[in-house]
Amino acid sequence: MPIKSYLVHPSEGKKVQLAQQLSKMEHCEVLPAENEEVLILVTETDSKQEEQELKEKLEQISDIKLMAMVSGFDTPKKA
Numbered sequence: 001m002p003i004k005s006y007l008v009h010p011s012e013g014k015k016v017q018l019a020q021q022l023s024k025m026e027h028c029e030v031l032p033a034e035n036e037e038v039l040i041l042v043t044e045t046d047s048k049q050e051e052q053e054l055k056e057k058l059e060q061i062s063d064i065k066l067m068a069m070v071s072g073f074d075t076p077k078k079a
Contacts (some may be wrong), residue, residue: 002051008039012048014063015039021061027054048074056075060065
């Protein structure tokens, strides 16, 4: 189960709009920073395939100016 966290820098003036958009996406949790124009995005998917599909969706969002992964790991599913 891939779990990753990112720092997301929105385009100028788009922090609130981008936070709302990301919050509506499956596998995403968004935490806005209180003192900076940055969002913290945590993703949790069930497979590497879902993670790749989510990554492709995130890359298409024009309001994301810069997105940097700060942590990522993959935990095996329990049978």
